[in-house]
Amino acid sequence: MSPQPAHDITLMVNGEAIAESVEPRTTLVDFLREALGLTGSHVGCEHGVCGACTVRLDGVIVRGCLTLAVQCDGRRVETIEGLSDSGELADLQAAFERRNALQCGFCTPGMMLTAQELLAAGGVPSRDTIRAHISGNYCRCTGYHAIVDAIESVAQARAQQG
Amino acid sequence: MQIADDVPPGLTALDRPNSYIGRSVPRPNLARLAQGRAQYVSDVVLPRMAHAVFVRSPHAHARIKHVDTAAAKKAPSVIAVVTGAELAKVITPWVGVLTHLKGLKSAPQHAIAIDRACWQGEAVCAVVARTRAEAEDACELVEVEYEPLPAVTDPETALDPKTPLIQPELGDNLCFERKLDAGEVDKAFAESDAVVETTFMFGRHTGVCNEPRAVVADWNPGEQRLTVYHGTQAPHMMQNLFAKHLDLAEHQVRVLTKDVGGSFGIKVHTYADEMATVALSKLLKRPVKFVADRVESFVTDIHARDHRIKAKIGVKNDGTITAFEIDDLTGIGPYSVYPRTSGIEANQIVNLVGGPYTCMNYRALARVVFMNKNVMCQYRAVGHPIAVAVTEGLVELAAAKIGMDPVDLRRKNLFADDAYPAASAAGLKFEALSHHASTDKLVKMMDYPALRTEQQRLRGQGICRGIGFASFIEVTNPSAAFYGVGGAKISSQDGVTMKLDAQGSISCHTGVSEQGQGAEAVIAQVAATAFGVPMERVRVVMGDTDNTPYGGGTWASRAAGIGGEAAWQAGKALRQNVLTAAGSILQARPEALDIRNGIVIDADTGNERIGLDEVARVCYFRPDTLPPGFQAELMATRHYVPRAWPFAFTNGIQAAYLEVDIDTGFVTLIKHWCVEDCGTVINPQLVDEQIRGGVVQGIGAALFEHCLYDERGQLLNGNMADYLVPMAAEMPDIECGHVVSPTADSELGAKGAGEAGTAGAPASVMNAINDALRPLGAAPLTDMPFTPGKILRALGKV
Missing domain, CATH: 3.10.20.30 (Beta-grasp domain)
Structure with a gap:
């Protein structure tokens, strides 16, 4: 071309x-x-x-x-x-870091934007719902379990804060 | 969110005050990655940087009759169009052999093919332009005249006399062959109550690193130096190879590796297109960048695991395993990959089959044959997933045949936990393993009896669930026995240089490299503990051949066990040096002092004596106040390599619980468990995440991943829409447990954990599928990946 x-x-x-x-x-x-x-x-x-x-x-x-x-x-x-600069993802980033929900980090920016979309809908989604929502974001390193944990914990924390 | 216990373990020799050993502290510098502020090689931009793109052979095997570059050279922004013959004036070819793999042979491989292209995807011409898009445009103007040659694509007929030779000068298509015959195999089979014989098939797969391979090479004629920004696992190895093949001294080459977007063994090899990029920089005297696109990755990133194994097990009715026998055939590419070779995987399989078990009758034949397909080499857990699947597949088939519970059969045959030191039939030496303790822990974690009850109950409702196990051993902490003894300049030793800065913090320079697994954290934890400072006062420097001790990098689960021990020893040495200086300042005996939390204290009372910042201030800025003749040495270097054992074997067991939809053939993974023993656990969370990530990579092998070639040697599914990888929705939660048997070969006692998950997962999933389908009379499935189509065929539904 x-x-x-x-x-x-x-x-x-x-x-x-x-x-x-x-x-x-x-x-x-x-x-x-x-x-x-x-x-x-x-x-x-x-x-x-x-x-x-x-x-x-x-x-x-x-x-x-x-x-x-x-x-x-x-x-x-x-x-x-x-x-990152606006602070919109600060709690999600902190959860990813504490839970080691990123290894090489290459998928992480995309993964967090996708997760944030789910979290913005409010409530505490089930682990299956989280898995389904991020299933268009490939991560070769983590096996996804830690990512699901991190997203779930942020959903719980945000729900508690109302 | 569950974070593994962040509490120090019971007191051991490693427990210094404020110890970080055994604690799940977060990795330093994760925020950089989480904020999109990492620097991967694909992000690197240099002044005058040009982009290389390769014209690649569409044929699996073809003579290159002519390359017409005239039109491409005139295309917008094109800087150079370079053929293989032209580039060969700058870079020499290589041959991927190791002398300890006796008889292994290969042919010289060039950075760009010269007379023949030997696989679909081999580069035949390079185009360098100011932008990648324009280089790609110009590639379409390069006219290559090919004469297609017959392609060798079936391993089964590769050695037939009438099959064409891929490398005629080698005399045949055999790269490597190994035979092993231990004990009395024929007698053992004859005395068995039951013999199970089957054929296991393992599809080719590949690493699919999220960041493709990337390199930026910068030859500076003014400095006579080559700087290579390289997404690699082994910076020093690549420094050596770039120097060797570009006619430079090693000190003229600097390899820099900052962030790497996944590696898994893919990025520890010599790639022709990366070597070509470096040579192009030397030729053009300016920085040249190459980043593989995804389609190129599928046809050039090393493939692995393409094996056909005829396998046989004998058992007594009491469950005693009498013998194992395998016949392994694997089809690699047209060249053995440099410098690790394409013979190691088969060699590992021969070594590892039957490894957890006391059975001493074992016969193996492995043949590695050349193919006109993409090259094959070491990928995460090299050989383990195959050896474990063969062994554990046979074990569960044998258990079913004699009507014994598969866990009971294992318990009868696993090496006893007090049997060490011990050796396997293949001659592997085990220092200390924990098969029985691991099995006990796993069975408890999963509540095995309750799971069997649930399985039976659901079967009554037409729901078809299966439970499958896989015991395994894993090679970690390799000594020079892996590569060094075979003549490869691959370092098995590693070093750490630690120094105190002028404010009392330390920097820790190491030859191991970070690929996302957490090596940086482990080195920082060990260094902080050994020296006596909080972790936030440790900076780890890695991935720079100018600024780190010579080391091997990251492969074969070595970074924590080998790099970690070097950090431990360097930390102790620097502590000694600093205490000697502090003793001089304080007029105290150094032995009576210690460093705790960044402060020099009296070892007995814990009373604070002097801050590290003050020690540094005196030593760096007022050395005139120190006693005559005293010279402070606030830097120390230590190296480590395992010497007592060629490898630190680890062990473990996995279990898969899944459901098979017998109408669609779909497999739903419900839960997965893994108990492993990597010795001293430095960071429990990082170990668990290595296991989990590895398990999912292994599940990919069992259910999805397969590089499909047709008989012409064309890769049919070289893209991410058709080559399936595990995504979040299909993966289960994975529960991890640990048994701790430290190695006495190091003070730290840590073994590796990076490959255990990948080693055992395919076997456990396979066994669970067969456990689910056995009551339905399905023939055992032994042909990975287990796609819905294969499952429906096994059930006779299609």
């Missing part, structure tokens, strides 16, 4: 206004990593299976490798860097 003419896009990334010129074929995750230096979103499979590139687009999680940067024109993107 030969490159096509670039398109100018403007979008909000982690609260910052971004104006860039992108090739139509550039994926959102490549754009974030290469144009903006946001390397916390990872490229694992580039065909939408592993979930390492999971980011938020207008508040909904998407695969950064199946979304094109040009599709994000005029929209709002949030990544692990932004959600």
